[in-house]
Amino acid sequence: MDLKQLKALVTVFEVGSVTRAAELLHLVQSAVTRHIRTLEEELGVPLFERTRQGMRPTEAGAIMVDRARRALAELERGRAEVQPTPGMVTGIVTVGLLESATSLLVEPLVKAISRDQPGIELRLMTAYSGHLQQWLDAGDLDLSLLYNLDSTPSLNVHPLVRERLWVVAPHAAGLRADRSVSFEQAAAHPLVMPTTGNALRTLIDAAATRADTVPNIVVQTNSLQVQKDLVLAGHGWTILPGVGIAEDVAKGILSAAPLDEPDAWRSIVLGTPRAGRTPPAAEAVARELVRQIHAAVRQGRWPSADLLASGDDIVQSSGTARGDA
Known part of the structure; x- marks a missing residue:
């Protein structure tokens, strides 16, 4: 199992066509087909059903695509971290935002990160709190706003706003x-x-x-x-x-x-994973997100909201949450 096979698997799944996947990967069609077939042979199960409407993933295929996406994302993140520009924090940070707060926070957060941390690539995901918590538990998010949640075995929770x-x-x-x-x-x-x-x-x-x-x-x-x-x-x-x-x-x-x-x-909290290393880029984004929230409350742009902790306390705990209770 190699990177070329995983990229082919994910791309075919996303576009539903070997021909289109070959175009996106800049490969000949036979090469993409070979990557899929060798992966199927190695696993011993079919990953796609070949139909007139295109490539339809089997149950095993859908499972492998989910795992392959995470593996590719981690490798991409690692590449960004080990090839930094001197003196610059670099990396990919995936942030979960509550749908209700996007209009207030997205533009200021992106503006501040682009200005102060140009080596960080932001990926913003919006949803209701329950979905965001699932994605955070699964490792698909680096940090997320959630609400009405206490710390869990997998997450550190930092109160922000009521x-x-x-x-x-x-x-x-x-x-x-x-x-x-x-x-x-x-x-x-x-x-x-x-x-x-x-x-x-x-x-x-x-x-x-x-x-x-x-x-x-x-x-x-x-x-x-x-x-x-x-x-x-x-x-x-x-x-x-x-x-x-x-x-x-x-x-x-x-x-x-x-x-x-x-x-x-309702109480808004910042959720971060307990396990694993927190990359410097994720720490920087957590600090900026907290700053933007505190500024919005203090400037009266967040209606009927009270801060639950000082900004410095949250920033410090967000930046040092690496599995400690």
Whole structure:
């Protein structure tokens, strides 16, 4: 098993065609076919089914592609670390960001890293907290923002921000930041909610229980943007963290008010792996991400948010988390 075989395997899987894979790899088609066949012979199992629609991976093929991607990514990361420019931190860092915080953090983070750490290549992945935690546990992320999570056997967790949930409605509803809305009032409207099992939905369900109210849920979705789009289109109200709707409210697209009776809060944390060596590039990105979050809260750009620890404490713990408890 060699790198050429692994690259051929992953590329054929991604494009579904030996011909197209050969073009991308700058090889003749027969060479790609040979790499796949020799790998299948070595493993003793077929990795693809050859169909008229293209190359379809078998169950074994899908497993091998997942492992091959990680192996290739680690080798690429290692190459970047051992061939540095003198005096420059280099490497590839994959960061997980909560979908609700992307508009606030992505551009400033990329700008700062490009300016101060030009040797670092950022790879940004956005999703809900549950998916990000799975990717972090699997080694697909170097660090990630998560919420309502304590340290686990595989992860160090560093508290960052505590923020309130808001009731969100069309602009015409006239919700205001200085006038909270009770859960009972919000539940009098059709509600567009995150899907069951989502961590934010769990918070909302807990609030409904405390309010002794059964919400009228008309739509469930796994996309924050879809929630906002449906509210804007008049399909109902929703409940979201303030950071996810601050820009929309400022532009007059939506209106929002803090959720009350009961109020509900979520805690944002930085998750880093316990095991293994933390590359200098990942430490540098963790420090910058924490700085951007603290700046956003202190400058009032993160609505109804409180810092949970000093920036220096988080930066130090993020930079030294290498498997210690």
